[in-house]
Amino acid sequence: MAKLVDGKRISQEIKDELKAEVADLAQQGKTASLAVIQVGGDPASSVYVRNKKNACAYIGIGSESYELPEETTEEELLALIQELNQKEEVHGILVQLPLPAHIDEEKVILAIDPSKDVDGFHPQSAGALMIGSKGFLPCTPAGVIQLLKRSGVEMEGKNCVIVGRSNIVGKPMAMLMLRENATVTVAHSRTKNLKELCKQADILIVAIGKPKFITEEYVKEGAVVIDVGIHRLEGKKLCGDVDFDVVEPLASAITPVPGGVGPMTIAMLMNNCVETMR
Numbered sequence: 001m002a003k004l005v006d007g008k009r010i011s012q013e014i015k016d017e018l019k020a021e022v023a024d025l026a027q028q029g030k031t032a033s034l035a036v037i038q039v040g041g042d043p044a045s046s047v048y049v050r051n052k053k054n055a056c057a058y059i060g061i062g063s064e065s066y067e068l069p070e071e072t073t074e075e076e077l078l079a080l081i082q083e084l085n086q087k088e089e090v091h092g093i094l095v096q097l098p099l100p101a102h103i104d105e106e107k108v109i110l111a112i113d114p115s116k117d118v119d120g121f122h123p124q125s126a127g128a129l130m131i132g133s134k135g136f137l138p139c140t141p142a143g144v145i146q147l148l149k150r151s152g153v154e155m156e157g158k159n160c161v162i163v164g165r166s167n168i169v170g171k172p173m174a175m176l177m178l179r180e181n182a183t184v185t186v187a188h189s190r191t192k193n194l195k196e197l198c199k200q201a202d203i204l205i206v207a208i209g210k211p212k213f214i215t216e217e218y219v220k221e222g223a224v225v226i227d228v229g230i231h232r233l234e235g236k237k238l239c240g241d242v243d244f245d246v247v248e249p250l251a252s253a254i255t256p257v258p259g260g261v262g263p264m265t266i267a268m269l270m271n272n273c274v275e276t277m278r
């Protein structure tokens with residue numbers, strides 16, 4: 001039977017470490033505060049925004065939220081970001097994605113001061129990751145690395161297949177696994193012989209955004225399976241990109257959804273906020 005990789009427990013462990021560190025840094029007069037911007041009232045986004053604010057309160061950093069109406073113009077949003085860039089009491093800026101269709105996400109991300117880019121989405125942060133220089137790491141892939149490390153999964157020399165090539169998960173995930181000296185393959189929706197390729201993976205990381213897409217035919221016996229997907233099924237039940245019930249018996253370790261990668265994303269966001277104080 002597969003060992004469950006408990007993201008809920010590990011994220012709690014990280015938040016507790018950060019809480020202690022923040023208390024220490026506070027004694028030296030250091031503080032941090034996160035500004036969260038949400039445009040429109042998407043209920044899923046509201047849940048995530050609330051979780052982020054709760055996490056800030058838990059570890060002892062400030063947060064302020066800007067809930068803007070759906071009709072907000074790109075100019076108005078850019079003006080708010082400029083204001084927060086200038087504001088000394090704000091150390092991190094997060095613009096909840098996705099944004100309404102009339103706003104250019106790329107422009108918005110580019111407007112954030114890279115020194116406050118706690119999501120790690122700015123091109124300067126992405127470039128720094130690529131060449132191995134200092135910058136904020138994107139929270140979800142950084143969370144996956146922490147899950148693997150804290151579960152004792154050896155990465156060096158291992159065959160890692162990443163399914164998905166997005167700018168916020170697949171691509172930065174590949175860079176981080178390379179840093180850990182894994183041998184990395186990035187697969188995606190157009191990859192030929194995807195099943196055969198995935199079956200070679202010692203570590204399979206899935207972020208394709210298709211519910212229960214990965215079945216037992218994609219997984220080698222003993223593989224470590226990390227599921228980045230999150231989907232709300234009818235009846236509000238959550239599931240990932242991996243069909244957990246059929247893959248779990250094959251895997252040596254596997255993340256559940258919920259309780260896997262999701263909570264780690266928030267823990268690593270908190271780590272990036274604390275990084276502004278260090």
Ligand SMILES: Nc1nc(=O)c2c([nH]1)NC[C@@H]1CN(c3ccc(C(=O)N[C@@H](CCC(=O)O)C(=O)O)cc3)C=[N+]21
Nearest residue numbers: 048094095096097098119258259260261262263265266
């Ligand atoms: N600028 C920006 N930064 C983000 O980091 C960002 C974003 N936009 N837009 C949306 C996605 C999604 N995301 C998640 C965070 C936590 C959970 C999480 O905590 N999930 C829980 C379940 C939560 C639930 O019940 O829905 C779990 O998997 O156990 C999931 C997803 C951050 N995102």
Ligand SMILES: [Mg+2]
Nearest residue numbers: 164165188189
């Ligand atoms: Mg893709």
